[in-house]
Amino acid sequence: MREFFKHLRYVIGENPVTAVAFGLFALIVLLAIVGPVIAPFDPLASDTNNALQPPSPEHWFGTDQLGRDVLSRVIVATRLDLGISIAAVALSFAIGSALGAYAGFFGGWSDRIVGRVADTIMAFPLFVLAMGIVAALGNTVENIVYATAIINLPFYARVARAEVNVRRDAAFVEAARLCGNGDMRILAVHVFPNILPPMMVQISLNMGWAILNAAGLSFIGLGVRPPTAEWGIMVAEGATFIISGEWWLALFPGAALMLAVFCFNLLGDGLRDLIDPRQRT
Amino acid sequence: MKHSTLKLIARRLLHAVPSVIGIVVVTFLLTRALPGDPAVYFAGPAADEKSIAEIRTALGLDRGLPEQFGIYLKNLAQGDLGVSIGTGRPVVTELAERLPASIELTLCGLLFALSVALPLGVLAATRPNSAVDHLCRVVVTAGVSLPTFFTGLFLIYIFYYLLGWSPSPLGRLDFVYVPPPHITGFYLVDSLLAGDVETFRGSAAQLILPAFTLGLFALAPIARMTRAAMLSVLSSDFIRTARASGLARSKVLIAYALRNAMLPVLTTLGMVFSFLLGANVLVEKVFSWPGIGSFAVEALVASDYAAVQGFVLAMAILFVALNLTIDVLYTFVDPRVKMDS
Numbered sequence: 001m002r003e004f005f006k007h008l009r010y011v012i013g014e015n016p017v018t019a020v021a022f023g024l025f026a027l028i029v030l031l032a033i034v035g036p037v038i039a040p041f042d043p044l045a046s047d048t049n050n051a052l053q054p055p056s057p058e059h060w061f062g063t064d065q066l067g068r069d070v071l072s073r074v075i076v077a078t079r080l081d082l083g084i085s086i087a088a089v090a091l092s093f094a095i096g097s098a099l100g101a102y103a104g105f106f107g108g109w110s111d112r113i114v115g116r117v118a119d120t121i122m123a124f125p126l127f128v129l130a131m132g133i134v135a136a137l138g139n140t141v142e143n144i145v146y147a148t149a150i151i152n153l154p155f156y157a158r159v160a161r162a163e164v165n166v167r168r169d170a171a172f173v174e175a176a177r178l179c180g181n182g183d184m185r186i187l188a189v190h191v192f193p194n195i196l197p198p199m200m201v202q203i204s205l206n207m208g209w210a211i212l213n214a215a216g217l218s219f220i221g222l223g224v225r226p227p228t229a230e231w232g233i234m235v236a237e238g239a240t241f242i243i244s245g246e247w248w249l250a251l252f253p254g255a256a257l258m259l260a261v262f263c264f265n266l267l268g269d270g271l272r273d274l275i276d277p278r279q280r281t
Numbered sequence: 282m283k284h285s286t287l288k289l290i291a292r293r294l295l296h297a298v299p300s301v302i303g304i305v306v307v308t309f310l311l312t313r314a315l316p317g318d319p320a321v322y323f324a325g326p327a328a329d330e331k332s333i334a335e336i337r338t339a340l341g342l343d344r345g346l347p348e349q350f351g352i353y354l355k356n357l358a359q360g361d362l363g364v365s366i367g368t369g370r371p372v373v374t375e376l377a378e379r380l381p382a383s384i385e386l387t388l389c390g391l392l393f394a395l396s397v398a399l400p401l402g403v404l405a406a407t408r409p410n411s412a413v414d415h416l417c418r419v420v421v422t423a424g425v426s427l428p429t430f431f432t433g434l435f436l437i438y439i440f441y442y443l444l445g446w447s448p449s450p451l452g453r454l455d456f457v458y459v460p461p462p463h464i465t466g467f468y469l470v471d472s473l474l475a476g477d478v479e480t481f482r483g484s485a486a487q488l489i490l491p492a493f494t495l496g497l498f499a500l501a502p503i504a505r506m507t508r509a510a511m512l513s514v515l516s517s518d519f520i521r522t523a524r525a526s527g528l529a530r531s532k533v534l535i536a537y538a539l540r541n542a543m544l545p546v547l548t549t550l551g552m553v554f555s556f557l558l559g560a561n562v563l564v565e566k567v568f569s570w571p572g573i574g575s576f577a578v579e580a581l582v583a584s585d586y587a588a589v590q591g592f593v594l595a596m597a598i599l600f601v602a603l604n605l606t607i608d609v610l611y612t613f614v615d616p617r618v619k620m621d622s
Binding site for chain 1: 299312428430449558
């Protein structure tokens with residue numbers, strides 16, 4: 001453990017950007033937790049006398065077409081956006097890693113089937129497949145989560161399969177087997193914990209992409225419905241006002257989205273440097 | 282073209298068959314996963330009892346699943362994807378009419394991405410930790426973090442609202458121009474074929490911003506891969522030998538290093554296409570581009586089911602075709618692939 005912290009300090013010292021990413025990550029999580037409490041205004045309260053006001057000392061991010069405070073809406077939306085992507089990534093991690101680990105450990109038919117399923121999902125442009133899934137399952141927030149989880153599934157299944165496969169005949173696995181452990185127990189207790197580090201890297205690299213996808217789906221009018229505060233739909237609502245010069249409606253939620261994705265991507269790169277320095281590019 | 286190359290291409294085509302089967306099965310299952318009665322969905326909100334019953338028989342919904350799949354395949358083979366409720370016309374006609382617009386946009390975006398990303402990656406790899414390298418790193422990280430719809434909107438704000446340089450972001454051609462006669466469906470090509478420079482300029486002006494938006498997004502993974510691949514190739518023995526033999530720097534870089542570095546880059550292109558086709562939908566919505574993406578978005582909002590299904594199928598087939606093209610290109614770039622077969 002001390003070794004790990006030494007390495008952590010080294011990686012952060014070497015690349016200060018990772019430290020910034022960790023700070024940003026903490027801020028985003030904090031906003032998601034306490035957002036509704038610290039938002040200066042009610043995100044849904046409209047005030048038509050104050051509609052479309054540019055940023056001012058009272059409304060830092062200005063007001064939208066119904067006079068709602070953009071800053072409050074951006075802050076409150078953090079929880080929903082983060083919630084959707086965390087739920088989606090957690091789902092695809094749980095299912096993908098279980099399927100991938102099983103396929104990698106036992107091989108044979110299970111391997112072929114899991115590989116074929118992953119290939120079939122990857123045969124679609126992934127965002128387009130997500131659109132089709134939401135259309136088929138129905139236009140709700142839960143289905144956005146399921147669609148995002150499905151299109152991320154192959155990445156987790158492939159990483160888990162590859163990582164389990166190289167450890168399948170490792171000495172520690174043989175030792176565990178000689179001690180009388182069953183296959184499933186070896187896989188769950190001995191092999192699986194060992195593949196967690198590469199899986200964590202995959203998760204943080206994937207998070208940003210999951211956020212982008214979910215926001216893209218709500219941008220085209222799927223899932224989240226107005227007047228709910230969500231970054232994608234706020235950008236979509238602000239889009240109509242861009243050509244008449246009211247830039248703040250779309251800029252701030254878009255920038256929040258960008259920062260969140262940026263943070264997760266940097267975090268993913270940082271984690272990868274920490275866990276597997278060989279993959280640095 | 283040599284006989285072996287043809288045989289190889291044929292084999293690649295065979296490899297694509299399982300993907301196509303998977304795509305067809307999934308698009309079929311997606312329609313059957315509808316909660317409630319699919320016939321009601323396909324008929325649309327305004328349909329009466331009679332038209333719902335007609336659609337039920339046409340789709341074979343009163344029969345078993347395998348039989349329904351058979352009917353689906355038969356319709357597909359005849360190019361019948363159903364009728365769009367929104368426009369009242371066959372989905373195939375709608376898609377075919379709009380496809381050139383989408384392809385023109387995607388290809389221009391890709392071309393822009395390649396023309397920036399490849400030199401950037403090569404320069405960054407030849408000068409590690411220089412200003413170019415840092416620029417490359419910033420572009421790569423920012424490029425994957427920028428939501429395409431957001432970049433698109435702000436390019437519109439800057440270049441249309443503030444600077445007034447670009448035409449209004451509404452479609453492929455401003456209304457003062459007459460669309461060129463339909464030959465390929467690509468306005469840029471058609472207007473040149475017709476010798477109409479004005480229209481060419483007009484459509485190019487409409488195309489620049491959306492293509493730039495798309496390209497910015499696709500640029501990041503290509504630049505990243507080019508840099509990484511070039512770095513590893515440049516440190517290999519044969520490059521050292523080439524340098525020691527006194528070959529010109531440009532010859533070493535282009536003929537020896539870049540050609541070898543192209544292989545992993547080509548492989549990433551498959552993933553890039555997946556992103557590009559998805560981002561295409563968002564960019565088309567932002568710029569009101571009359572391609573299949575904005576058609577699908579309208580259809581989604583109106584629960585126009587046959588149209589969405591046709592769109593997903595068309596995009597997936599396009600994606601498989603693009604991947605096939607990459608595979609074939611691969612065999613031309615890397616002669617070793619031929620020897621393997």
